[in-house]
Amino acid sequence: METIQVGSEQIESSRFRWITFSSPEAVVDDGQDVIQGLSQTQKTLPCRYFYDDRGSELFEQITDLPEYYPTRTEQAILEKYAVEIAQLTGGCELVELGSGSSRKTRLLLEAYNQLNHQLHYCPIDVSAGILKATAIALLRQYPRLKLSGLAGTYQQALAQLPPTELENRMLIFLGSTLGNLNDEECNTFLTQIQQALQPGEFFLLGVDLQKAIAVIEAAYNDAQGVTAEFNLNILRHLNHRFQGNFALDQFAHHAFYNPVEHQIEMHLRSLKRQTVVLKTLDYQVVLDTGETIRTEISRKFHLPTLIDSLKTHALQPLHIWTDPQGWFGLLLCQRQCTSGECP
Numbered sequence: 001m002e003t004i005q006v007g008s009e010q011i012e013s014s015r016f017r018w019i020t021f022s023s024p025e026a027v028v029d030d031g032q033d034v035i036q037g038l039s040q041t042q043k044t045l046p047c048r049y050f051y052d053d054r055g056s057e058l059f060e061q062i063t064d065l066p067e068y069y070p071t072r073t074e075q076a077i078l079e080k081y082a083v084e085i086a087q088l089t090g091g092c093e094l095v096e097l098g099s100g101s102s103r104k105t106r107l108l109l110e111a112y113n114q115l116n117h118q119l120h121y122c123p124i125d126v127s128a129g130i131l132k133a134t135a136i137a138l139l140r141q142y143p144r145l146k147l148s149g150l151a152g153t154y155q156q157a158l159a160q161l162p163p164t165e166l167e168n169r170m171l172i173f174l175g176s177t178l179g180n181l182n183d184e185e186c187n188t189f190l191t192q193i194q195q196a197l198q199p200g201e202f203f204l205l206g207v208d209l210q211k212a213i214a215v216i217e218a219a220y221n222d223a224q225g226v227t228a229e230f231n232l233n234i235l236r237h238l239n240h241r242f243q244g245n246f247a248l249d250q251f252a253h254h255a256f257y258n259p260v261e262h263q264i265e266m267h268l269r270s271l272k273r274q275t276v277v278l279k280t281l282d283y284q285v286v287l288d289t290g291e292t293i294r295t296e297i298s299r300k301f302h303l304p305t306l307i308d309s310l311k312t313h314a315l316q317p318l319h320i321w322t323d324p325q326g327w328f329g330l331l332l333c334q335r336q337c338t339s340g341e342c343p
């Protein structure tokens with residue numbers, strides 16, 4: 001039996017593949033999106049820059065905070081319905097976008113395992129450290145599992161998904177990460193999902209729903225300050241990546257609900273007038289006292305509007321599960337034929 005070394009483990013080589021999108025990465029990862037964001041009137045940063053190793057670690061801590069309801073609410077839904085999902089889809093390859101620690105996906109893997117479906121899992125994440133550590137843990141835990149780890153962005157992975165060995169596939173997007181995309185980005189993303197799936201294949205989507213503002217705002221302003229540290233980590237990551245000189249103690253975390261856009265906005269407020277240099281980008285930016293950089297939006301969804309939008313992308317919701325309070329939604333959609341696609 002041929003084996004390969006994965007971390008400190010010897011794994012059968014047929015069970016593990018590691019794919020990095022090195023050349024397209026050079027195109028999308030040249031920092032132009034940083035320059036573009038910081039050059040706008042309302043300065044912004046792409047939220048994927050939160051996630052270096054430290055950012056992924058901080059995000060994991062956030063998911064355990066008492067105020068942060070999304071993870072445990074979605075997890076409770078999956079605990080209840082994972083087996084039903086596996087029964088509805090039958091055996092299929094699970095492809096997860098922004099998989100992180102795959103904590104909730106383990107419930108799905110358990111369900112597919114329990115039903116004796118083949119276990120093929122393809123986690124995709126821009127944060128390569130957590131992706132690899134999770135891959136090793138899962139391969140150890142499930143001896144029947146075949147895993148392909150894809151280190152890169154959603155766009156790169158969706159455009160170049162390796163062919164599946166199984167008949168069917170389910171794309172998975174949990175944690176309401178869809179809420180980090182504005183309307184236009186969301187439309188582009190759903191078009192990519194539509195194009196990546198064959199008619200009959202599945203899309204499992206977890207979304208945070210509109211609810212009392214106090215509940216939402218507390219989740220992004222935790223008492224222990226972990227979210228604030230996570231927010232500031234984006235600057236540390238940029239310093240490291242582009243030889244920047246952001247002084248982290250000269251920025252303050254600010255998160256609030258925007259009721260017009262139905263979204264949480266996370267900002268970093270400049271505590272003084274300052275000039276920041278990103279050396280390898282040959283770029284500098286001036287921030288006034290009190291000026292903010294918006295680092296993340298987290299949209300809170302209205303289910304009927306979201307369903308309409310999914311349907312316009314040929315993604316028909318088959319089942320929608322929520323928690324008893326109606327705080328979070330999990331939607332199992334099936335890719336429909338569009339005209340001319342099917343006989």
Ligand SMILES: C[S@@+](CC[C@H](N)C(=O)[O-])C[C@H]1O[C@@H](n2cnc3c(N)ncnc32)[C@H](O)[C@@H]1O
Nearest residue numbers: 048051098099100125126127152153154174175
């Ligand atoms: C909000 S976390 C959600 C993690 C996990 N899916 C969950 O539900 O707890 C977003 C994850 O997506 C990854 N990510 C963020 N932007 C990405 C991008 N553009 N392409 C690929 N992965 C991305 C991050 O590294 C992180 O692991």
